[in-house]
Amino acid sequence: MNIFVLVKRTFDTEEKIVVTGGAIQEDGAEFIINPYDEYAIEEAIQVRDAQGGEVTVVTLGGEDAEKQLRTALAMGADKAVLINTEDDLDELDQFSAAYILAEYLKDKEADLILGGNVAIDGGSGQVGPRVAELLGINYVTTITKLEIDGKTVKIVRDVEGDSEVLEAELPLLVTAQQGLNEPRYPSLPGIMKAKKKPLEELELDDLDIDEDDVKAKTTTVEIYLPAQKVAGRVLEGDLSDQVKELVSLLHSEAKVV
Amino acid sequence: MDFKLPEDIEFLKQSIRDFVDNEVDPLAMEIEEKDEIPEKIMNMSMEMGLFGLSIPEEYGGVGIGMVGKCAIYEELGRTHNGYTTVIGAHTGIGSVGIVEMGNSEQKKKYLPPMARGEMIGAFALTEPSAGSHATNLKTTAVRKGDKYILNGSKHYITNAPIADIFTVMAVTDPSKGAKGITSFIVEKDFPGFTVGKKEKKMGLHGSHSAEIFFEDCEVPVENVLGQEGQGYVNALKILANGRAGLAARNLGSCDKLLEMSIQHANTRIQFGKPIFEQQIIQHYLADMALDIEALRSMTYRVAWMVDQEMKVIKEAAMVKLLGSEVYNRVADKAVQIHGGIGYIAEYPVERFYRDARITKIYEGTSEIQKNIIAAQLKHEYL
Numbered sequence: 001m002n003i004f005v006l007v008k009r010t011f012d013t014e015e016k017i018v019v020t021g022g023a024i025q026e027d028g029a030e031f032i033i034n035p036y037d038e039y040a041i042e043e044a045i046q047v048r049d050a051q052g053g054e055v056t057v058v059t060l061g062g063e064d065a066e067k068q069l070r071t072a073l074a075m076g077a078d079k080a081v082l083i084n085t086e087d088d089l090d091e092l093d094q095f096s097a098a099y100i101l102a103e104y105l106k107d108k109e110a111d112l113i114l115g116g117n118v119a120i121d122g123g124s125g126q127v128g129p130r131v132a133e134l135l136g137i138n139y140v141t142t143i144t145k146l147e148i149d150g151k152t153v154k155i156v157r158d159v160e161g162d163s164e165v166l167e168a169e170l171p172l173l174v175t176a177q178q179g180l181n182e183p184r185y186p187s188l189p190g191i192m193k194a195k196k197k198p199l200e201e202l203e204l205d206d207l208d209i210d211e212d213d214v215k216a217k218t219t220t221v222e223i224y225l226p227a228q229k230v231a232g233r234v235l236e237g238d239l240s241d242q243v244k245e246l247v248s249l250l251h252s253e254a255k256v257v
Numbered sequence: 258m259d260f261k262l263p264e265d266i267e268f269l270k271q272s273i274r275d276f277v278d279n280e281v282d283p284l285a286m287e288i289e290e291k292d293e294i295p296e297k298i299m300n301m302s303m304e305m306g307l308f309g310l311s312i313p314e315e316y317g318g319v320g321i322g323m324v325g326k327c328a329i330y331e332e333l334g335r336t337h338n339g340y341t342t343v344i345g346a347h348t349g350i351g352s353v354g355i356v357e358m359g360n361s362e363q364k365k366k367y368l369p370p371m372a373r374g375e376m377i378g379a380f381a382l383t384e385p386s387a388g389s390h391a392t393n394l395k396t397t398a399v400r401k402g403d404k405y406i407l408n409g410s411k412h413y414i415t416n417a418p419i420a421d422i423f424t425v426m427a428v429t430d431p432s433k434g435a436k437g438i439t440s441f442i443v444e445k446d447f448p449g450f451t452v453g454k455k456e457k458k459m460g461l462h463g464s465h466s467a468e469i470f471f472e473d474c475e476v477p478v479e480n481v482l483g484q485e486g487q488g489y490v491n492a493l494k495i496l497a498n499g500r501a502g503l504a505a506r507n508l509g510s511c512d513k514l515l516e517m518s519i520q521h522a523n524t525r526i527q528f529g530k531p532i533f534e535q536q537i538i539q540h541y542l543a544d545m546a547l548d549i550e551a552l553r554s555m556t557y558r559v560a561w562m563v564d565q566e567m568k569v570i571k572e573a574a575m576v577k578l579l580g581s582e583v584y585n586r587v588a589d590k591a592v593q594i595h596g597g598i599g600y601i602a603e604y605p606v607e608r609f610y611r612d613a614r615i616t617k618i619y620e621g622t623s624e625i626q627k628n629i630i631a632a633q634l635k636h637e638y639l
Contacts (some may be wrong), residue, residue, distance in 0.1 A: 070268070186272045186318040188306035188329070193264060 001053030001148075004108065006101060006115035006128065007072060008034040009065040013120060022223055033068045036116025038183040039176035044144060045076040049069045051148060053111070054078045058104065060097055062086035066199065071137045073194035074186030080199040082245050092215035094122075100132030100214055103207045105135060112153075113173040113236065117142045125175070132173040140168055142177040260557075264347055266325045272334040276305055285337040288463040289608055292457040292467060294340050302344060302374065307333075309372030311356055318335020323563035327505035327556055328518040338612035339463030341506055345462070346415040347371070349499040349622070351378025354424040354440065356489050356497065360482040363442060366566035367422060379420035381411045381443075381469060382492050389625050392435045392489060397429035403478045405429075405441065407449070408470035415619075417452050417467040419446050424495070426488045427471075438488035441482040449474030460611035496620055503557045505578030507616055508556055508577045511549045514591040514609055516544060521595050534593070541590045555579055569631035578626035581616035588613040 011017070012030035019025070031039070044055045056079040059071040061066045069080035083090060083100055105113065113132070118125040125141065132139035144163070145156035153168045158177045186194070204211055235242040250257045262270070284295055302308065310326055312318025319325075326348075352371050354361055355378075370376035389395040393634045396409025404501045407427055414423070430437030450501060453468035459617035483491050521544060522533035530539050559576045562569045588610040599606040617623045 074268070075274070076506060096417065185276045185301075187270075187304060188269055188272070188321075189309065189314070189317075190306070191268050191272060192314065192319060192321070 001047065001051045001111045002109055003048055003055045003229045004055045004105060004110045004113045005037070005040050005044045005055060005072070006079065007037045007057050007059045007061060007068060008116070008119045008121075009042065009059060009061055009068045010034040010119055014074065017225065018027045019223055019225055022221060026089055031064065031068065031128075033071055034116050034119045036118060036120070036176055036178070038116075038117055039178065040114035040174075041072050041075055041077060042181045043176060044112070045055070045184075047112065047146070048078075055209065056081060058101065060092065061101060069199055071186055072232075073197045073199070074191040075184055076190060077197075079197065082199065082201045083207070084201055084203050088211045089214065089216075091220075092214075093218045094124050094126040094130060094205050095203075095217045096135060096214040097208040100204070100209060101127070101205065102131050102134035103209055104130065104202070105256055109171075110183055111172075112148075113171075115173070115175050117175045117177045128173055128175040135173070137171045138168050139173040139175075140166065141175045143174045144177050144179045146174065146180070166178045174242045179183050258340050262328055262557075264323070266321070267317075268324060269321070270332055271326045273305070273307075273329050274335075274562070276301070277332055277336045280338060282336045283606070285330050285340075285605060288337045289424040289602075290462075292342055292462045294463045298339065298340065299343075299374070306372075308347060308374030308377075310344075310499075311352050312372040313356070317365060317372035318368065322429055323501055323560040324557060327501055327560040330502050330505035331509040331512070331556075334506035334511075334588050335513040337463065338506075338510060338609070339461045342464035342526055343416065343419075343463050343511075343592055345506055346380070347374075347420075349377045349502050350380035350495050351416060351420070351424070353498050354380070354491060354495045355442065357494065358440070359442075362479065367442065367505060368447050371386075371422075372419075376421040377416055377419050379414055379416040379423045381414050381417075381423045381425045383409050384409070384415050391492065392438070394426060394428050394438060396425070396427040396428050398439060398441065400429070400475070400478070404474045405439075406473040406480065407441070407443070409477055410470045411466055412453075412465050412468040413456065413619075414469050415464060415466050418455055418465045418471050423469065425471075425483060426492050427495050429485055429488075433486065435489040436486050438492075439485045440482040440488035440491045442482055443471075443474070443476055444480075447474055447476060449594060457558065457630050459614060460510050460608070461615060462523070493521075497573045498563070499620060500577035501556055501563060503616065504552065504556045505560070506575040507580040507584040507613075508549065508552050510609055511545070511552065511587040515542070515549060517522065517606060518545065518591045518594045520600075525596075538594060541594055543588045545590050548586055552576075552579055552583045571630055571637075574621070574629040574633075577621060578630070581613075581623060584613045585615050590615070 010031045017024055025158045048055050055077040057069055057077045058081045059069060060086060061082045065082055067106050069082060073080055075177050083104060115128040129139050129141060140155050140157055142158045143155050147154040151170045153170060155166050155168060155173055157164050237246055280301055281298055284298060286293055287380050309318030310329060314320030329420050333344060371378055382391060384394055384396060386395055394406060396411060398405040398407045425441045426438055427440040427441060430435055449472045451470045455465045455467050504629045522538050525532045529563050555620055559569055559572045562572060591606050592610050595606050598604050601607060
């Protein structure tokens with residue numbers, strides 16, 4: 001089975017986000033594999049261990065992302081590919097990411113492609129489905145269970161807290177939801193072995209992509225932090241007056257009744 | 258001169274940090290109360306490859322040097338010391354003998370299952386009459402055909418209740434003193450070998466020590482570790498090798514105590530302000546940080562020396578001594594900064610304080626380390 005996992009390097013969930021000059025400050029911040037992509041990597045390793053084959057992890061970005069690829073290799077992936085867009089593109093959006101990934105994947109004869117349901121930074125959840133569309137294969141998002149029997153794949157997916165059971169055929173792209181599995185920690189021997197595993201670096205030229213064709217189709221207008229939460233108001237006075245005031249506030253200020 | 262850890266060692270360290278913080282530390286109170294390591298933690302530790310820390314890659318271990326081992330021990334030291342001791346006694350004195358002195362048959366037979374954690378190792382030198390006076394062993398080994406017959410007993414043997422193999426020192430020639438001691442690899446199922454009941458200890462809960470007994474215990478000749486008569490030298494080498502590792506474990510515990518003390522000092526309000534604002538508390542914290550920094554520098558320098566295959570008898574004794582003395586000083590100050598809550602068993606500071614005490618005693622007391630240092634000084638200067 002030829003398995004690919006789409007991985008994104010994201011901010012550590014424990015980092016405090018600082019915005020200055022309309023941009024998120026990255027200096028000194030810790031970066032991790034997008035947590036939903038970790039489920040995808042774990043699932044890919046489990047599928048490979050059960051069915052045989054090979055797991056390749058792919059990411060887009062700069063050289064910094066090598067660390068996340070090494071982590072995936074230490075978990076047990078076989079090969080890693082960094083498509084380095086640092087020099088060619090200032091900004092990537094879902095369109096550009098999906099286009100580049102699809103160009104890379106189109107002649108790879110992938111049986112199964114996995115990704116995270118969303119990235120915890122951008123949170124669009126678009127790249128996986130867009131890649132599948134471009135490759136002309138089926139896709140299922142937010143999966144919590146995956147069973148492969150020959151070409152048939154039985155899937156449970158999370159639909160707003162409920163479960164939907166469906167069947168699909170390989171080749172297939174799926175995106176992972178929390179609950180799919182418990183991602184392993186990179187083991188000590190795994191980390192040592194990861195140093196010797198192949199990590200290929202490609203640029204847009206290597207994929208015959210013209211940078212004008214993958215220019216972002218969206219522009220970021222503004223980046224700001226959510227408004228600071230202010231303390232609640234405590235009503236005082238006679239109980240019946242408090243009730244009246246509460247109702248009027250819910251009506252006029254909170255506008256919920 | 259480069260004081261930075263190599264990138265791959267940082268990677269190993271981070272992985273163990275995540276594992277310890279997310280999986281082990283939340284169960285520290287349970288380990289303390291039940292006096293056992295949950296099976297889940299033992300199994301996960303095996304999957305992480307922790308049991309193969311000292312074992313070369315070709316035998317299924319991690320295959321890293323002393324600097325790498327110390328980096329990992331430092332992370333393990335940040336959590337429950339009983340857990341750390343189960344791992345440390347196996348990866349340190351429990352397996353180093355076979356790694357360093359074993360022949361290739363012994364390595365092939367024992368190291369792969371030890372690396373997987375399916376076979377747990379222990380080190381058996383101490384006897385009721387041979388503590389610091391380690392050459393005063395009463396356990397004897399008499400050769401009879403292709404076997405040695407062992408008789409005697411040993412006590413305070415860490416990991417004995419869970420261990421599968423023991424590196425045992427016994428007297429083969431009483432007329433030769435220290436040179437009449439031989440080391441053996443003894444399997445728990447060898448006829449005539451038994452393990453006594455667990456000893457109740459002040460700390461290190463979850464890590465168990467026990468007496469072991471040899472009654473006409475039959476050990477095949479091929480299980481002699483190294484040469485006959487080399488046992489005492491072997492024991493000293495095994496102990497010396499472990500000393501930087503012990504210091505690294507203490508370093509991790511100290512670091513955790515400092516972290517907790519700073520956080521407590523910053524949130525505990527007395528006299529209308531955080532106690533951190535009191536100069537005396539600042540001085541306590543500064544003293545702790547100073548001690549820790551000195552210990553860190555020395556630990557990694559000795560580890561580096563081990564990796565360069567330099568002679569480290571004096572330095573290993575120094576770092577073992579500094580590590581345990583610093584740990585006790587830091588734990589004492591941490592309890593003082595925490596005040597009443599530092600004495601309450603529901604809070605980890607009290608546990609670290611009790612666990613610190615043994616480090617001045619086991620694997621060579623602080624006093625013995627000073628003897629070793631002085632003996633080396635005499636050798637160097639006179």
